[in-house]
Amino acid sequence: MTDLSRRQFAAVTVGGMAAPLLARPADAQAPVTAAEVFERIKAGIGVEWKADTVDAIKAGDPATRVTGIVTTAMATITVLQQAIKLGANLVVSCEPTFYARNDSRTPPATVESSDPVYTVKNALVDKHGLVILRLNEHWKRRQPNPFTTGFGASLGWATRQAASDPSRYELPATSLKALAGAIARSLGSRGGVRVIGDPSTSVKAAALLPGSTPIGTMLDTLPGVDLVVAGEVREWESVEYARDAVFAGERKGLVLVGRVVSEEGAMRECATWLSGLVPDLEVRHVPAGDPYWRPA
Amino acid sequence: MTAGEVLARIKQQLGVPWREQTYRDTFKFGGPDTVVTGIATTAFASMEVIERAGSRGLNLIIPHEVTYWNDRDDTSAVERDATYARKVELMKKHNVAVFRIHDHMHAQRPDFTFVGSARAIGLDSKHETAPGSHRFVIPETTLGALAARVKTHTGARALRVVGDPSVKVTRVLLGVGYATPPTPAPDVEVVISGEQQEADSSFDSPEYVLDAMVAGATKGWIMLGHTISEEAGMLEMAQWIKGFVPELPVELVKAGEPFWVP
Numbered sequence: 001m002t003d004l005s006r007r008q009f010a011a012v013t014v015g016g017m018a019a020p021l022l023a024r025p026a027d028a029q030a031p032v033t034a035a036e037v038f039e040r041i042k043a044g045i046g047v048e049w050k051a052d053t054v055d056a057i058k059a060g061d062p063a064t065r066v067t068g069i070v071t072t073a074m075a076t077i078t079v080l081q082q083a084i085k086l087g088a089n090l091v092v093s094c095e096p097t098f099y100a101r102n103d104s105r106t107p108p109a110t111v112e113s114s115d116p117v118y119t120v121k122n123a124l125v126d127k128h129g130l131v132i133l134r135l136n137e138h139w140k141r142r143q144p145n146p147f148t149t150g151f152g153a154s155l156g157w158a159t160r161q162a163a164s165d166p167s168r169y170e171l172p173a174t175s176l177k178a179l180a181g182a183i184a185r186s187l188g189s190r191g192g193v194r195v196i197g198d199p200s201t202s203v204k205a206a207a208l209l210p211g212s213t214p215i216g217t218m219l220d221t222l223p224g225v226d227l228v229v230a231g232e233v234r235e236w237e238s239v240e241y242a243r244d245a246v247f248a249g250e251r252k253g254l255v256l257v258g259r260v261v262s263e264e265g266a267m268r269e270c271a272t273w274l275s276g277l278v279p280d281l282e283v284r285h286v287p288a289g290d291p292y293w294r295p296a
Numbered sequence: 297m298t299a300g301e302v303l304a305r306i307k308q309q310l311g312v313p314w315r316e317q318t319y320r321d322t323f324k325f326g327g328p329d330t331v332v333t334g335i336a337t338t339a340f341a342s343m344e345v346i347e348r349a350g351s352r353g354l355n356l357i358i359p360h361e362v363t364y365w366n367d368r369d370d371t372s373a374v375e376r377d378a379t380y381a382r383k384v385e386l387m388k389k390h391n392v393a394v395f396r397i398h399d400h401m402h403a404q405r406p407d408f409t410f411v412g413s414a415r416a417i418g419l420d421s422k423h424e425t426a427p428g429s430h431r432f433v434i435p436e437t438t439l440g441a442l443a444a445r446v447k448t449h450t451g452a453r454a455l456r457v458v459g460d461p462s463v464k465v466t467r468v469l470l471g472v473g474y475a476t477p478p479t480p481a482p483d484v485e486v487v488i489s490g491e492q493q494e495a496d497s498s499f500d501s502p503e504y505v506l507d508a509m510v511a512g513a514t515k516g517w518i519m520l521g522h523t524i525s526e527e528a529g530m531l532e533m534a535q536w537i538k539g540f541v542p543e544l545p546v547e548l549v550k551a552g553e554p555f556w557v558p
Binding site for chain 1 (some may be wrong): 490491505506519
C-alpha cells in the first residue's frame, strides 16, 4: 500500500470515524458471514446458479461477520463511505466495483500499480473490512424481472403496469416533452437524460429497457409502443433507428436515462428481497446517483 | 461519372492501401455503376440526410457510420422492420448510392475525425503535444469552464460530463466516436470523446472519474455524443474529396445531434 495523501486519508477514514455508527448489537442469533449470505442468495434466488458468472465476491474476506448490508447499482467510493456510516460491511453491487468487467482489485497492466484511485478504494475496503459482492446476471434472470419492476417503481409507474408484463406500461396520454421532464425528475437525473423524437408527440404505451440494450431488442420493442425508456444503447444502433423511425412518420419517443440510473430500482428491490433472506440484518439501498451533469 | 470512378480516385488518393477484407467500407445501397450527380459526406446516412442530399442531387452519400443500425450493416437483422422498408424506398426514390468510409478514414493520416473534432471543440493544434498525439496541454481552466466552452463550440445540447466542475485541468486527451480512451493515465486529466459503454466494459471511466473526485486525483470525462464527435471531420472529408473530384459538387450534409434534453 502506498502512502496516502491527506485528502486520500480523509476519503478512507469517512469523516474520522473508525467504528460503524449504527452496527446492531450482537444478538442471540448466530453471526452470519458474507459467505453464508452469498450461499443464501444462491439458494434463494430462484434461478439456477451459473458456473461461469460475474456474480461473485470481488473484495474482502468471505468469513467476515456481516454487520449490515447495502445494495447499490454501482459501488463507488461514495457509496462505500455511506455503507460504512450505516454500519454495513457487505455491499451488493449490480455493476463492477473496480472499473472493468473483470472487476479486479489489481489495476490492469495499462494502469500504473500506484494508481491513486485504486489505492484509495482498496485502502477503504481493507480499513473497514468491507466485503463486496457483485449480483447482476442472476438477479436479472428472476421472474418477474426486478430490473423492469424496479425501474417502473422508480418512475412511479407501478400502478400503470399493463397486464402481467412489468416491461409494459399504459400511461395517461402525455407529450413526450412533459413526460421526459417527469422521468428526469422521478429519477433525480442531473444530466444523464437524452431524448429522441418530436417533443409534441403524444405518448401513452411505454416499454422499459433498463441496463444496456442491443439493437435486436429495440427492433422488437419500439414498433409496438409509443415510447421506450432505456438505460443505455449504442448510439449507432438504437439512437439512429429511433431517429429514422421518427423521420419515417412514426409517432415515437426514445428516452435514455443512463445505465446505472436505470438499474437502481432493481437494487432497491434487491434490498427488500435480502431483508427477507437475512431477517436479522439491516439491509438498505444506497443509490450511486446520476454520474452525469451538463453545462448550462 | 460513376460511383465506382469516384471510389477509384478515393482509393488512389488515400495514402494507405485499401483493405479489401473490410466489411465496413462497402456499398450499403446502389453500387459502382450508379451515375453520380453530386456527393454528400455525413456521419450517418439517416433518412433525413438521404432526403436532403437526394433532393439536391447529391446522390453519392458517404457516411462515416452505419446505415442499417448495426455495425456490419447486416440487412437480415432489419429486413422485416417497417422503417427499414421506408428507408430503402427513400434511397430508391432518390437513386442514391451509399458507401461507408470508416476503417480507411481512421487509417488515413491525418485521421480527419480527430482534425474535425479538435476544430469543432476549439482545441488549438499549437497545444497538441505532437501532431497526431491527440494530447493537448491547454491553458489552465476548470473542468466546468472547459465543458461549457466545448458545449458552446459544438452546439451539443446533450453533452454529458463526469467529474468535479471546479477542478483545475490542463491536460486533455481527445478520442473519437466509440474509440474512447481510458482515463487513468497520469498525464491525462480530461478525456473528451464521443461515446462509451457506461459500466461493465474493458474500462469503466464513469465510475473511475467519480471515485477520482473523492480520491483527490484530477480527472474529467466529457462525452460529446457519437455524431457530434465524428461528424465535424466529414467536412474535412468533403474538402479532401472535392480536391480530386472537381467535376462534382461535394458537400457535408449534417445528420446533426439526434438528442434533445428535458
